[in-house]
Amino acid sequence: MIASRRFLPSINSLTALEAVDRLGSATAAAQDLSLTHSAVSRQLKVLEEQIGVSLFVRDGKGLKLTLAGETYAKSVREVLKNLAQASLKVKATGSRSSLNLAVLPSFGMYWLTPRLRGFYEAHPGILINQSTRVLPFDFQQDPFDAALHFGSQNWPGVNYLPLATERVMAVCAPGFAPKLPLTPEALLEMPLLHLESRPGAWEGWFAQQGLTASRLRGMLFDQFANMSEAVAAGFGAALLPQYLAEAEISRGRVVPACGDVTEADGTYYLVWPKTGDQSEALTRLIDWLKRG
Structure with a gap:
């Protein structure tokens, strides 16, 4: 249920408050909003009277938000951001169905996106909106219909599609070492790059080569995209997923350091909440991925 209209200020008043908080003065806010200084002051005064709480004080010739005003402005900023996103979604989607999907950056870019062309050809009335998430989240709190997940089936309350x-x-x-590819023993002595979400990846890889690797050190990254840039710049060797490694090799940015493609622990899944209604768009995506 929406609150009484007397608690719903105008957009003009809210944008004035947010701009003053973000920019630090009514003068700067007026320039940002293409308004006069007096217009911004008037909007803040109207808002203050409607809320019934002091939101600003005079500071010389300018205005300064009170603690209550700063706290309220932070909430207003979230509301305005959500409203803008909702408006953009409606504008972009039009009368078509849409699906909000949380994706893993590299897997979404190199594995999922190329495959979606076939889905769009089969279902031209469905749009898939994508946003990056690298860790599990609460579907009740985040506005997603489904997500890409890597690892084991350790995300509670969801269905899994491998x-x-x-x-x-x-x-x-290419110039990382005088002679390439390296032997596993030689690679063990070289700088190695690591991904936060793949702890023990190098140890497992060396174990497959019959070597024990412990106390490995090296640069740490939170995403494959950043790590692949560091590899191409010569900072060290890295374990990249086959789909990303082959794309980088084809561009001439990296070369095989040692050995061939190997299996690693973990599976990529599409996950979606067990609770709530499943949209027609999500059902069609699941069915299409099962066939693919």
């Missing part, structure tokens, strides 16, 4: 297993390649820059 998409692909993890296959990796050890890669490095």
